């Protein structure tokens with residue numbers, strides 16, 4: 360046992376993706392901050408077969424390459440992702456004979472496929488280079504929060520009136536104690552503070568997953584002997600996408616990794632595909648043979664290249680509170696996690712780390728942070744709840760080639776027009792600004808919930824035609840522009856207008872989707888959606904652009 364507890368400004372428990380990126384962010388922001396990261400695993404960690412969380416989307420990617428300035432690593436040591444790609448390929452062997460949703464070319468704002476082993480080794484080195492203390496092969500054993508009876512007497516070197524949090528950790532045979540003004544739980548599913556304070560909160564989104572890595576790339580482009588089909592994409596690199604092989608109640612992911620391996624996963628609603636049908640590698644292969652035979656065909660000869668196999672039941676979870684004015688916080692999986700269908704895990708890490716960094720900045724400036732922590736917690740939870748609506752009870756839609764393309768367009772528009780604008784334009788912590796667009800944000804949230812209910816009910820009525828067509832996102836100019844607009848520079852007035860335009864865009868899109876559904880329109884969901892679209896708002900609508908928003912090629 361250390362004779363005297365070492366004192367730090369911040370102790371981060373868990374040096375995975377969330378903990379290491381937070382350490383980097385803190386050291387970049389405050390050159391005199393003392394940060395200790397305690398990580399259970401020994402470094403360097405293995406490449407490829409390390410952790411899930413390999414596909415990133417725009418917010419998470421922007422956090423890594425721009426906010427943290429890790430562009431060189433992302434561009435040279437990881438793979439640029441060729442966006443999402445969805446195939447309605449259940450029971451099919453020819454990918455060129457089914458409906459494909461995805462872009463023919465790269466859009467402007469990049470995202471990455473992340474080999475988590477390569478990334479975490481790099482992040483740990485970077486955190487140390489920037490001046491953080493990172494101890495690996497070390498285990499947090501006990502936490503005494505400031506104010507706990509067990510922690511009476513600890514005091515801060517900075518402001519002696521407030522007690523410090525205390526952490527007891529071990530490394531080999533040695534036991535250490537450390538104290539800090541701030542303590543952050545980045546322990547992933549171990550959720551140390553969550554358990555201690557009883558913050559676990561179940562959500563109603565019930566899905567399970569199994570995944571494994573194969574030590575070779577899986578080249579989707581070569582699956583079909585059809586030059587014209589391959590030439591639809593430029594570059595002819597569909598394998599760089601996060602490929603979703605979809606069916607009713609599930610999807611299968613294919614994610615390439617820079618180390619040369621490929622990650623394969625099955626995520627399913629247990630009402631339609633019980634976990635017990637795919638929770639070993641052998642069972643997963645049998646399952647693929649039945650539901651996604653093209654994936655099975657390509658993996659069958661590579662069984663000897665299997666690198667690992669894992670599964671997780673009911674992985675989606677909430678958390679009652681993630682930020683506290685008592686100077687503790689939870690980030691990453693230690694807090695909440697939604698669903699990997701659109702890879703929002705690193706987005707939520709990006710947002711919570713930015714909130715935590717900002718709270719620490721206000722605290723260091725000597726300000727009270729009680730109210731601010733509460734507001735950030737509410738905002739973070741409202742982002743979680745509105746994003747949860749994209750997934751909860753929506754898995755049956757994944758097998759509908761008529762409704763899934765519409766849902767993907769809607770979900771993306773909601774993401775790029777609202778949440779991504781807030782993050783890219785650095786307004787996450789601008790409470791005055793977010794307050795001034797509250798009406799728009801709430802309207803978008805209600806519209807999204809009504810749309811998700813509508814899409815689900817609509818999908819119960821469609822004929823599920825699955826024509827051989829590529830629905831090209833890069834062929835929708837407004838969609839390409841919306842993606843590009845994340846890089847605009849906006850003053851306050853322009854940002855406010857941007858969110859109003861986004862609200863207007865969602866209303867137009869909802870109207871068009873409503874009109875398209877005429878042949879199989881569900882009620883009362885249609886009426887409820889229409890009523891929201893027609894609802895008067897106090898802010899003047901932007902000048903509506905003309906033209907259709909949805910794919911012309913899509914017939915309903």
Ligand SMILES: Cc1cc2nc3c(=O)[nH]c(=O)nc-3n(C[C@H](O)[C@H](O)[C@H](O)COP(=O)(O)OP(=O)(O)OC[C@H]3O[C@@H](n4cnc5c(N)ncnc54)[C@H](O)[C@@H]3O)c2cc1C
Pocket residue numbers: 372373374375376377378397398399400410411412413414415419497498499500545546547548549568671674690691692693696699702703704705706708
């Ligand atoms: C099926 C599935 C698929 C997913 N796919 C994606 C995806 O494609 N994209 C995406 O962005 N996200 C995805 N996620 C979410 C992904 O898990 C998170 O984005 C990310 O891994 C969370 O990082 P983290 O740092 O919070 O947790 P972790 O990376 O798990 O890190 C936690 C760290 O804490 C350490 N630790 C635990 N207990 C202790 C202790 N007592 N003392 C010290 N250290 C400790 C662990 O060793 C670990 O390194 C997926 C999740 C699931 C379940």
